[in-house]
Amino acid sequence: MSKKLDQATQTLKTPRSRRSNGNGLSSTTIMDVAREAGVSYATVSRVVNNKEYVKSDTRERVLKAITSLGYVVNQQARSLAGGRSYAVGLLVRDLGSSYMGEIVKGIDDALSAAQYNLMLYTTHRRKIKERIYVNNLIQGMTDGLLLVLPENLEAYLETLDQTHFPYVLIDHQGLDERTPVVITTNWQGGYDATRYLIELGHRRIGFITGMLDMLSSQDRLSGYQAALRDNGLPVDPQLVYEGTFYQPGGYSGAQSLLGLPEPPTAIFASNDVMAFGVMEAVRDAGLRIPSDISVIGFDNIAQASQVAPPLTTVAQPLEQLGREAVRMLLVRMNNPEQPIERSILPTTLIIRQSCDVPRNV
Amino acid sequence: MSKKLDQATQTLKTPRSRRSNGNGLSSTTIMDVAREAGVSYATVSRVVNNKEYVKSDTRERVLKAITSLGYVVNQQARSLAGGRSYAVGLLVRDLGSSYMGEIVKGIDDALSAAQYNLMLYTTHRRKIKERIYVNNLIQGMTDGLLLVLPENLEAYLETLDQTHFPYVLIDHQGLDERTPVVITTNWQGGYDATRYLIELGHRRIGFITGMLDMLSSQDRLSGYQAALRDNGLPVDPQLVYEGTFYQPGGYSGAQSLLGLPEPPTAIFASNDVMAFGVMEAVRDAGLRIPSDISVIGFDNIAQASQVAPPLTTVAQPLEQLGREAVRMLLVRMNNPEQPIERSILPTTLIIRQSCDVPRNV
DNA sequence: TTTATTTATGCAAACGCTTACAGAAAAAGA
DNA sequence: TCTTTTTCTGTAAGCGTTTGCATAAATAAA
CATH class of the missing domain: 3.40.50.2300 (Response regulator)
Incomplete structure (x- = not known):
């Protein structure tokens, strides 16, 4: 089993200038590996791309050469040739x-x-x-x-x-x-949170929407409304404040809702960040959470568990x-x-x- | 001035399979532009790369072809050939x-x-x-x-x-x-904030550090200490709490500082997020900001101006x-x-x- | 004008890889 | 043993650029 030691008779055109990838270090190419392993560069390519029809013997030899030379494929070249980046x-x-x-x-x-x-x-x-x-x-x-x-x-x-x-x-x-x-079950999330509040005994639940041009915002709102209806509660448009998904939106939303002649006993914000704004406004109004006002959010971002009191919310994965x-x-x-x-x-x-x-x- | 209409006699080898970049649409190449403009592809390359030695006349023609064909260079190829990605x-x-x-x-x-x-x-x-x-x-x-x-x-x-x-x-x-x-002037920032508190009349100023393996944290601390010294105030190690740069670190830091036999009248947190934690702890302790306790942060993230009260802080650009x-x-x-x-x-x-x-x- | 310069342009090679194709070696059938 | 098939490996072409070199055209110098 005499190994072909005649090595690669491969076209050894003198390169323009041993490429050095723009910086230092000239990188090892598929050619170097081929030479080291005593195979053609095509075979190396096959090994690298895990193609079939390579003798396991050869494959190992190539693999060894790859590690010993620290070869890694050049994505640009691969992409040029193969069409994948x-x-x-x-x-x-x-x-x-x-x-x-x-x-x-x-x-x-x-x-x-x-x-x-x-x-x-x-x-x-x-x-x-x-x-x-x-x-x-x-x-x-x-x-x-x-x-x-x-x-x-x-x-x-x-x-x-x-x-x-x-x-x-x-x-x-x-x-x-x-x-x-x-996407996530936004409607269901809105429904679940609202039902939870209703089950706690709340009858007037304020809702702060996200940006309504987003379907997800609309879905959360619909879920909220559906839960109210399903439980025989009125859907009062006064209790719905159009928010922004940003904290100030939650703050002013809560202010507005709390200023109502008959204010809600709970506020459901369409995301956690707005819920934080709500919490702030509630506190600024001299009320306490949750004894005076319940607050619920949406998203379950990391901070939600860190605020005081920890925020009840609808988790999106x-x-x-x-x-x-x-x-x-x-x-x-x-x-x-x-x-x-x-x-x-x-x-x-x-x-x-x-x-x-x-x-x- | 008869334009060479004989066009590119360029090697028109039949391509393996008119490349379609892996998806739909076969993209226009430098060759297409060259053909359209009636120049060689090398010239197109020169135009694209803003090289000298291109007649302004030609340059314009090429540019026009580029826009009309919607040509954009293929970075992979460029990178392969030119060594820049x-x-x-x-x-x-x-x-x-x-x-x-x-x-x-x-x-x-x-x-x-x-x-x-x-x-x-x-x-x-x-x-x-x-x-x-x-x-x-x-x-x-x-x-x-x-x-x-x-x-x-x-x-x-x-x-x-x-x-x-x-x-x-x-x-x-x-x-x-x-x-x-x-980097930023962390030391100076620490110094400035501390001096400001001192000028307000504070004599016991709590400090919550960041992660101390970071030099920036150490610098803020040093700035704080230097300001104290420069103003003849004692540097009390009890007033320094080792934080984490995360909100809970600020919360527990403030709790610890407020629990001191002789608690500080101001707390300087090494970043805004921790300052939020401090604010929370202060409130939970039944104290008010800033009347009972002054709080100052570091970073000036967007949220800093949105919390209540708006946070005084050291802005990093x-x-x-x-x-x-x-x-x-x-x-x-x-x-x-x-x-x-x-x-x-x-x-x-x-x-x-x-x-x-x-x-x- | 003729010659030397400078400016424009084209040709071909190279970048490092993938892959169709063909030929060699090994395995399976006859 | 001789075909046929299957497995393995190598050759060559091509991916879309950049760029050195050579040549052509236009200018400047003589």
Whole structure:
């Protein structure tokens, strides 16, 4: 079994200038590995990509060479040749909220488990230009796109669909049923929280909405209303305050509700951040939580358990939302023909200490 | 002036399969533009890269072709050929704090202005493996690296230095003076805040530190101590509580300080998040801010102005920190020989309503 | 004019990889 | 043993750029 020691008779054109990746260190290429292992570079490629038809003997030899040389594939080259970049784009409006933080964590974990890189695009609430997509995404910079709470979807969803570019929306219903999304049971969450308050004995429950242009906000509101109806309570529009998803919205919402001739005994804010605003306003009004006013939130961000009193809230599985989105995206990237999935994850009511039976009961 | 209409006689080998970037739409290449403009692809490349020696006439023709065809360069190919990926890596421990959010915003803005892409790497407080770097960064995935508050620096700084890979640390002093960093005047910030409290009349000022393994935490503490000394006040170790930079740390710190036989009349927390914890503890103790206890923070995150009472704090120019880091990184990437810069941005005392003269004065 | 410069442009090679194709070796059938 | 099939490996082409070199065109100098 004489090993072919004649080595690679491979075209040994003198390179323009032994590439040094722009910085120091000239990186080892597939060629170096091939030479070291005494095989052709094609074989090395097969091993690296786990293709069949490589003798296990050879495979091992190559693997050994790879480790000994510390070879890692050059994504750019791989992408050029094979058409895959092993990166996905993540489009968010901004970072810095724990809502985003948790979703991104899920995405990040799932993606790195799948050996993918993450390209971040932040819109910072300015209208993003189509260009970003054409420029970077479609041009092969990334193999897929994740959009968290996208804003002016109409502007680019069409482009994405036309080019059959794989994408998944996170916490957004999409334009129609054929949009791949990962969402949560917002309606049910709204319903559950409201019912819980009703069961505690509350009869007048204030509700602070999120931004109503988002379907998720509307769903939470509908859930709230449905729970009232189902329990024979009136749906008083006075008790609904249109909020913003930001803390000041919760603060002024609570002020407004508490100023009502017949104020509510409980306030349900459409997210935790607004619930914090509510808590502040309640305190500023000289009232106590939960004895005077019960407060309930939505999201269950990390801070919710840290405030005083710990906030009762509807948990969205944020991190899992991210993971699931990645899972779906990977499927779409690998099987474009697969029918479109819509994933709906369950919310859970997390009971802490910000709600109690109403005083007047 | 008969235009050469014979067009490109360029090697028209039949392509393996008109590339369709993995998805739909076959993208237009430099060749298409060349054909359209009636020049060679090399000329198109020159135009795209703004090189000299292109007749303005030609340049315009090419530019027109580019827009009409909607051509955008393929980064992968460019990177393969030219050794630049036009992407930088961003390594953060986690997202989801507005501290990070603001820094990232600055980075993001500056980077996209420079036409660079952003690859995100999140450590999530687990030890990152060297591999990430070798794998992705050094291998040409990115041209440079930004590290925000890096954790176990020693583990990889050496690798970065050895390979001359361009990087900049953000809000971290680095290992020595030759590390390129962007930091703020932490000492001065600590000093200013403390002096302000002293000027208000406070004599016993509690201090809650950040994680003390970070130099910035130590600097804030030193600033605090220096201000006390400069004003002839005792430096009482009892008044210093070791915190964590997280809200519960502030809460328990305040509880501990308030429980002292001779409690402070003001508490200086090493960041805003902890200051929120302090505010909560103060309230829970039945005291009022600022009449009973003054509270001061550090960072000036967005929420600081939204809590009640609005928090007096030391502002760090977080967004600018990000911008400046990008500026420095770009310099390093383009002029590796340039001497190393260390950029120190000023903090500012932001006076709001959480501090007042002490009751006993 | 003729020659030397400078400015423009094109050609071809190279970047590091994937993959179709073909040929060699090994295994299975006849 | 001789085919046929299957498994393995190598060759070559191509992915879309950048860039050194050569040549052509336009200017400047002589």
